[in-house]
Structures are given as C-alpha cells and as structure tokens.
Amino acid sequence: MNSSLIPKIYRHFFIGVTITLLVAAIELFSTGAIAQLLNRVEGILYDSRLVLTLPTTPQQFDETVVIIDIDDKSMAEQGRFPWSRSKMAELVSKLTEAGVIVIAFDIFFSEPEINPVSQIESEFPNFINSNKLTINEVKKKIDADSKFANVLSNNDTVLGFLLNNETHQQINPLPSSSVDWMLDDQKNSQFIEFSGAAVNIPTLQNKASGNGFINAHSENDGFIRKASLVHKVGNTLYPSLALEAARLYTLADKIETRSHILNNITLFDGIKFNDQWIQTDEYGKILIPYKGPAGSFTYYSATDILKNKIGESELEGSVAFIGTSAIGLADLRATPVGLQYPGVEVHANIFRGLIHPELLPAQPSWSSGATLLMIVVIGGLLTTLSYQKSARHIVVVTLGIAVLVTLFNFYLWTIEKISLPLFMPLLLITLLSGYYIFVGSIAEMKHSRKIKSMFDQYVPPDHINQLINQSSDLPQQSVKRNMTVLFADIRGFTSLSENMSAHQLSEYLNEYLSATTEIIFKHSGTIDKYVGDMIMAFWNAPLQDDDHAKHGVEAAMAMLKGLSSINQAFLEKNLPAISIGIGLNTADMNVGDMGSKYRKAYTVLGDAVNLGSRVESLTKFYEVAILVTKETMRACPHISFRLIDKVQVVGKTTATELFEPIDFTDSLNTTQLAELSKSEVAMTHYYNKNWQQSLSLLIELESTSVFSSHIYTVFIKRINETNLKTLSKDWNGAFRHQTK
Known part of the structure; x- marks a missing residue:
C-alpha cells in the first residue's frame, strides 16, 4: 500500500466512525428538548409511512x-x-x-x-x-x-x-x-x-x-x-x-x-x-x-x-x-x-x-437495539463505499442506501406489522453523506484545478473535462506505456527568421503553431512542448487512446494538408511560405509529470522519443514531408505507405525501417497504386541484392513518379556506388547516417 495513502484512509474512517458513534449516542442517551425534537421528526415519518401504506380498500370483517x-x-x-x-x-x-x-x-x-x-x-x-x-x-x-x-x-x-x-x-x-x-x-x-x-x-x-x-x-x-x-x-x-x-x-x-x-x-x-x-x-x-x-x-x-x-x-x-x-x-x-x-x-x-390483532403494528422491545445495529451497519457500509469516490458516486450510493433502508422499513411495517424508527438511520445517512459529499466536492475542485494547471496547454478542452471526470488519481506519476510521439519542424526556419522583425516573427510562429496545435487537438493529441519552431506531441496519455498511432499519422497528414491555407495567409501578409518535416514513432515510452521541485512538466522520455526526433530530421534528407517507423505503419492498415529506407540512426545499433504515408488507401487512384506496387518490388529486389532488377525499376520510377522521386535517385546512386567485392556477408541493406 502506498504509505502516502495511510493518513487519508485513517482520516476517512475516523470521521465515519465518529459520526456513526455520535448518532448512536444520540439514539441511546438523548433527553429533554433533543429527545422531543427527535420524537417529533420520527412522528412525521411515522405519519407519512402510515398514510402512504393505507389500503385503498380496507379489509372487511364479519362484524x-x-x-x-x-x-x-x-x-x-x-x-x-x-x-x-x-x-x-x-x-x-x-x-x-x-x-x-x-x-x-x-x-x-x-x-x-x-x-x-x-x-x-x-x-x-x-x-x-x-x-x-x-x-x-x-x-x-x-x-x-x-x-x-x-x-x-x-x-x-x-x-x-x-x-x-x-x-x-x-x-x-x-x-x-x-x-x-x-x-x-x-x-x-x-x-x-x-x-x-x-x-x-x-x-x-x-x-x-x-x-x-x-x-x-x-x-x-x-x-x-x-x-x-x-x-x-x-x-x-x-x-x-x-x-x-x-x-x-x-x-x-x-x-x-x-x-x-x-x-x-x-x-x-x-x-x-x-x-x-x-x-x-x-x-x-x-x-x-x-x-x-x-x-x-x-x-x-x-x-x-x-x-x-x-x-x-x-x-x-x-x-x-x-x-x-x-x-x-x-x-x-x-x-x-x-x-x-x-x-x-x-x-x-x-x-x-x-x-383483529393482526392489524396491530408492534413496536417491539428490541426496536432500540435493532436501530443501533442498523446505525452501525449503515455507518460502516457508507463509510467504506465512499472512500476515494467522487461526490457524484457518493450521491448515488447514498440514495441507494437510503432507498434500501426505507424499503426495508416499509416492508417490516406492511408485511410483518413491525414499526421500527426510521429517522435515526436516515439522519446518519444524511450526516455521513453530507460530510463525504462536501469533502469529495472540495477534492474534486482541487483535482479539477490541478488537472487544468497541468494539462490546459497540452490537451484539447474536451480531454480536460474527461480527465476531471476520472475518479482515479492524477496521471502525474511516471508510467511506461505504448505511445506514439510526433516531431514537426519548419524547414529552413533560421534563414526565414533572419529577414523578419521580432514582431513579425512572433506573429508568424504564433499563427503556424496555433493552426497546427488545433489540428493535433482535433486528432486527440497532447502537446508536449514548443521549442522554437519545433512542435512535440504524443498520443495515449494522459487519456488512454487505443488508436494512438492511427490518430498520430492522421494528424500529421492533416497538418500537411493544412499548410496550404496557412501559407495562403502568409502570402497575403507578404510573409514567406513554409514547409515542414514530420516524424513519428510508436513504442514503449515513459510518461508523467517530470522535472525539478521548482518546475515540472507532463512529458515523455526514452529512446523511442529520441528515435522519433531522429526520424523527423531525416525527412529533409529524403525530401519527404512525413516519415514514420514500421511500428507506426503497422497500426494504420487504412493508409497506404511507401517504404523509404532501412536506416541505422546515430546512437542506435539496430536498423529502423522508415515509411512515408501517402494517403488513405480508398483515396488513391490506379496510377498511384501502381507506383506504390512497383516501388515495393524495387525495394524488395534491392534488399535481396538483385541489383539489376532493382536498378531498372528505380530508373523507371525516377522518371515517371507522381510522388517525390528523390528517394529513387538516392537508391540508384547507392547501387552504382556499391562495391560488390567489399560488401559484407551480413549486409542487411541498412544505411548508416553519420549526422543527426
């Protein structure tokens, strides 16, 4: 058990036991004006029960x-x-x-x-x-x-x-x-x-x-x-x-x-x-x-x-x-x-x-003992069921227990002809639930404020509401989970910014980042941070998203399509158009509220995150807008991809396959589908060392491609520069990049 929870548990049950014992003491020892007041309220409940249970047609007897x-x-x-x-x-x-x-x-x-x-x-x-x-x-x-x-x-x-x-x-x-x-x-x-x-x-x-x-x-x-x-x-x-x-x-x-x-x-x-x-x-x-x-x-x-x-x-x-x-x-x-x-x-x-004694309701001598027993049972039950629950949950539990107690009381009255007090059990339910609902409401307000302070700038507003409505603790402790991370960077931003004033640069970035962030939010993403012109986002935290890779790729494609309207607005202001590179990776990552005691942020860490950043940086080398890893590609069967390369990035010893998402498969025409099929065959020949078959297909694709043809040029050059005599026996086709 988490040691930090022990005081909270003790406090919760201590208050519950205290209120229960207080009500039990009132039941046992009340005298004078207090007893008269309790009897008066009990009398009102007795009268209501009697009137509500009167038969519409009274029982007839011989006399x-x-x-x-x-x-x-x-x-x-x-x-x-x-x-x-x-x-x-x-x-x-x-x-x-x-x-x-x-x-x-x-x-x-x-x-x-x-x-x-x-x-x-x-x-x-x-x-x-x-x-x-x-x-x-x-x-x-x-x-x-x-x-x-x-x-x-x-x-x-x-x-x-x-x-x-x-x-x-x-x-x-x-x-x-x-x-x-x-x-x-x-x-x-x-x-x-x-x-x-x-x-x-x-x-x-x-x-x-x-x-x-x-x-x-x-x-x-x-x-x-x-x-x-x-x-x-x-x-x-x-x-x-x-x-x-x-x-x-x-x-x-x-x-x-x-x-x-x-x-x-x-x-x-x-x-x-x-x-x-x-x-x-x-x-x-x-x-x-x-x-x-x-x-x-x-x-x-x-x-x-x-x-x-x-x-x-x-x-x-x-x-x-x-x-x-x-x-x-x-x-x-x-x-x-x-x-x-x-x-x-x-x-x-x-x-x-x-x-007709069967008509006489009895108020047995053990009714006081039965009431005390009921008070203890209700107190224990309500205290237990209210622990670490939302105010809404406590209201439902309270109403459920109150209804059950009332129905049981009415059953004894109508069927067994036994009259038991009802007010003290209901008073206990009211006091306990009132306290726990109040405490729960305060806790929910704190929970809401903390959620908003943690995630207000990171996730969409509707996600904020979902996080607030969650009954579990805040997702602030670092956990490992399978996620998708996205990096997006403006190409040539340094040269673009040199020709702008500080005010223009601020407006330029704000407009781009706002539009892009809106797209990420629309696709259930969480903004991790902005670093200059770079955007970092991830999926499947803090809210669970089983389709995180799908949403990440769709967000990247939407960002690319949204550039046309952004650039149109820039041109109208005499500002330069932009192009971006986007990289995505799907793998296990560490996510949580991390930082120092002075400043923290909800972020993701790990080798998989670094790989996502490396993938984004390679978009410029391959002259494509979006690159994703194989794990990301596998999670998107409704999208057609083109294999770009098998690479070994700086700092990694294993090869990573990179893919370019083209479009939704249902949206592609026959020419595009034919090129993707031919490209796949060419790459298969390449990795199987069938150089001539691969080379002939690549040359054909270079001249007829409806996509970016630069990748075909890159592979034609590799084949031509490959020395078959010095080629390692364990060659797997992975290309080692020497720079980030």
Missing part, C-alpha cells in the same frame, strides 16, 4: 363497527346537547331493536338530570305534602336517569368516564374494573397513573355492562398515535372504552394482564380476553391501526336513528360507538390521518384492532 354521530344535524333537530337521558334511553332502545350488539358511549354522565317533579316540590311544598304519595309515583315514573339506567341494564353497553388528577372535584365513586391485576405485578409499575376521575352517576354506572376510560393521550407534537389500553388509579387498573367494548363483544368475563419484572420494575407485556392476546409496550400502550381518514367507518346521524330513518338490516350485528363530530362539542383530535379527526372514531379504530 360492523359504526359511529352514531351526535352531529350538527342532530342538534338542530333534537335540541342542544346534552340531551335528556330519556332521549338517550330512546336512542339505545332503537339501536338495540335494530340489532346492535354492543353500544359504547364516548360520553359520560357525571351529574344527575333534574327531575321536573323535584322543581315543583321546591316551588309548591304545601301542595306536595298533601299529595305526597301521588307525587312520588309521578316523580319515579318520569325520572330520566332511571329510564336510561333501565335501558342500559337490558343491553350490552359501555359507559365512558374521564380520568384526571382532580380528586377534590370527584363526586361519584369509581366503577368496578374488569381488569384482573395480580398483586405481584403492582410493584413499581410503569403505567400512567391518575388519582381521580369524572365518572358517571352511580344510577347509570352500576347498570351499564361495562365502564371504560375515554382519555386520549397525544404525543409532544399533539398527535394521537398510541392508545393506552389500561390506566392505573390507586391499586386498580381500568380498561379503555374500546377494550371494555371488545371484552363485551367477545363475551369475556375478565381482562387478564401479563407483565414481567426487570430490575425491580414491573414492565407490562399485554392483556388477554377470551383467549385473545394483545401485546403492548411496557406502559400498556398499542399503536393505533387507523383504518383511514375521518369517515372511514360508517356514520349514522343520531337524529336519523331516533326518527327511524335507518333500516334495521343496516345495523344488524354491529357494534356502535356513540359520540360526536360536531366542532362545537370540541371532540376533534389531531391524528396521522387527519388534523380534525373525531375522537369517537379513534375508539372505533382501537376496537377494530383489538378484535
């Missing part, structure tokens, strides 16, 4: 739960609420006649209704004393509370009462409880405890089949997401209205409790009625399985029941919750499925969940 609504219509037709107990008795009687099985009141009757006869007694005492017997009979007969109590006793009814801590205001005694709570389970219990209650008058309370509290407890943000099934008053546990209604519906005599003791603290496990087990948290709470928004249950206006407008078949076998949706009666609650949700419908949702 029907209905709401008997004391709505604005009922109060307009029957009078302001509270109504007379006689009217309430009539309502219960009509519901029973319609086939309702259980009737639960989200209402309590804490004061007796005034009997009209009692008012007469106070106004006319003498009259009452003389008719005492008759008056008592009338008083008893028209007593509304007695009528209501009588109706309650003949039906399965549950009365609601409100628990509070105002013991000094409690007038009526608490009812008996149907919850069977073992004495051993009462030590240091975690239930919400009350000291008093606003209960129904004994006349009604004692006649009802059951009694249940109607308290609804909202969380810190005011939303009702959980319901307490039991509350503690003294040493007694009291059931909720929905739980008591469920007990009556299932014909259970008692509600059993289960709990366990941990560290001398009683933690609640759940309740059981008629073999129905309901798991709760340690406080006796369940998550409310909301069926849908307000109105998900069937509503019947109380006045329509009283006026016999509802058919008996509609209510047959149902469970009715009597309450109100009227705004004026202030029983509207904030819930995940609605901000003005009737409180009576909250009880209906709880009842539905108790009868």
